[in-house]
Amino acid sequence: MTNKLIILDRDGVINEDSDDYIKSPEEWRPLPGSAAAIARLNHAGYRVVVATNQSGLARGYFDGPTLEAIHRRMAAHLDSAGAHLDGIYVCPHGPDDGCDCRKPAAGLIDQIVADYGEVTGVPLVGDSLRDLQAGVARGCRPVLVLTGKGRRTLDKGFPPDLGPVTVYDSLARFVDQFLKDPS
Template sequence: MSINKLVILDRDGVINEDSDDYIKTPSEWRPLPGSADAIARLNHAGYRVVVATNQSGLARGYFDAATLAAIHERMRAHLSDAGAHLDGIYVCPHGPDDGCDCRKPKPGLVDQIVADYGEVAGVPLVGDSLRDLQAGQARGCRPVLVRTGKGRRTLDKGLPEDLGPVAVYDSLARFVDAFLKDRS
């Protein structure tokens, strides 16, 4: 088990509302209830919190890098208002057919996090899709599924047995409640 006080989060569907049409502008970024407070509680408990997010809308031309930066600035401002912060945001800008190794379910984003923060074995990776869980599992992260975003659909499809045990929570806030209680 890792001694690294780190939590890895997917963005869309975990921190903010997800959209099948993509989050293309700052005004389309809408926080999920309780997510900012949950991140603040992790921060105050001494955890570093990073985001690992696929953003194929860049490759698809739905938005550009400056717009993505503005979306992330809106997210950071919202988190700051709640006394929270992110220690890093790791983005895969590629489309599904680009052949990169950073697009989840491949572990390239997690590898970038390892390069910056060290070992991630046992570190929770919280996501709403199978690809999030698989990317973390490939590097020994503890897979955590939330039912927000695409989480219910992911559960309805069933999780593969080779994923191992997956903790499931209604939201990021419920995960953080249980996670911090287990550490007190």
């Protein structure tokens, strides 16, 4: 992997997920170890970006300024652990909007390619099949974490065209192994 980049989903990977959506900064709760894991990636020279579907915007559950406030809370939490994100890529559309950026479509990954270059072989860490499919469409290496909806995703199984998927209990466990062996 020539591009020292890691792509993460947000809800269920960095913070707790909710079937009712994360609608306010107060509802944003970090998963144990996620900030420290991102800090370890940062300190090892990796750029870390987030690609996240936020259909709560289209559904009217929260607005743009609220999403920005949620991301400020996340950034402050990461900063307190010595971590940072290099970018946050958001799909604001609903599932029926027909956009090209809502995962499993690869539009968010295309935006990351435009900003950071080739992503072939770059790990994309997510907790849902659609996260992994978006990454695989652009040559990313799919990594499933069992936090968030990850256990449910694993139980459903993967389609054969997804290719090999590595599975970890959490972002922290992935980072532990990845920094020992990035290949």
